[in-house]
Amino acid sequence: MSTPNAPRAVLADDERLMREQLRSRIAEVWPELQIVGEAKNGLEAVELTRELKPDLVFLDIRMPGLTGVEAARQIAQLPDDDDWAVPEIVFITAYDQYAVEAFEQGVCDYVLKPAERERLAVTVERIRKRLAQRSGEAEPDGPSQGTLQQLLHNLSARVNPQSAPRYLQWIQASVGQTIQMIPVEDVLFFISDEKYTRVQTPTVEALIRKPIKELVDELDPAVFWQIHRSTLVNVKAINGITRDFRGRQLVGVRGLDEKLEVSRSYTHLFKGM
Structure with missing residues (x-):
């Protein structure tokens, strides 16, 4: 029973x-x-x-x-x-x-x-x-x-x-009507919706069609932490962790006012914060 x-x-x-x-x-x-x-x-x-x-x-x-x-x-x-x-x-x-x-x-x-x-x-x-x-x-x-x-x-x-990963070094992304090559080290975070993934740097907001589940396998996990099924953040870009009125963890990103939500599956990343 x-x-x-x-x-x-x-x-x-x-x-x-x-x-x-x-x-x-x-x-x-x-x-x-x-x-x-x-x-x-x-x-x-x-x-x-x-x-x-x-x-x-x-x-x-x-x-x-x-x-x-x-x-x-x-x-x-x-x-x-x-x-x-x-x-x-x-x-x-x-x-x-x-x-x-x-x-x-x-x-x-x-x-x-x-x-x-x-x-x-x-x-x-x-x-x-x-x-x-x-x-x-x-x-x-x-x-x-x-x-x-x-x-x-x-x-x-x-x-x-033989299948040890080679991590991405560049992102080819659309910025307006142009295509730019963005160094991965410059990316603050990736965040996806149903169709596109937004690539955010300190100065550029770009779009790619590659979903987060593919980026997870192509980016160095020591540099980019997944904090939500739709979000990857550059660890070096994190400048603080707060909570909203519902108790959800929110990641602050260097140089931006935007906050990134941490889902329950990834709250362990910030236990000591």
């Missing part, structure tokens, strides 16, 4: 026996957690997450179709709403080097194959705490050591060394 308001999870691993073993171990150390869906590959994991809106997703790092890291990047881009935020991520891996990086970054967790009860219990305690912080039942314990997007870029390069 499920517990009302119990946390919900999706489990993704291409090996059926590994899914069964992990499900069994989870039942031992976190009996109230509901496994609401299971996926055999990364594409299924993304679709189940979109459909079921779980609090937590377990992702095998190496899966066909999409790797767990690639699936996590897509999941991180899913739109949140008043009732749901992007879920916590736990990587399932046989590779210690990936696991240690994920653990030390503090923005997600990991389970080593085969899942051992003692290590899984550590993961469960960390995830419980993070979920409590997200729901307001516990105080944040300070800023994380890195962002989820930064970690996923790093892990992606390790899983597929």
